[in-house]
Amino acid sequence: MTARRLRRWHLVAGTVVLAIVAAGSLFVGVSDLTLSGLLAGRPADTRVLVESRLPRLIAVLLAAPR
Secondary structure: OOHHHHHHHHHHHHHHHHHHHHHHHOOOOOOOOOHHHHHOOOHHHHHHHHHHHHHHHHHHHHHOOO
């Protein structure tokens, strides 16, 4: 592999790992939050996601070192 292809592969792999970890972090916290609850439209789960988990994820992604 050339250096350029190797760098591109690392970028793609890193992006995929980051997306998986970010999605998983939405379900970690004090309040119970499940994918089935979100898909069913349960108001309590939607509220936890919008008011707590998404702002936390966005803050972490914006504060990450570059």
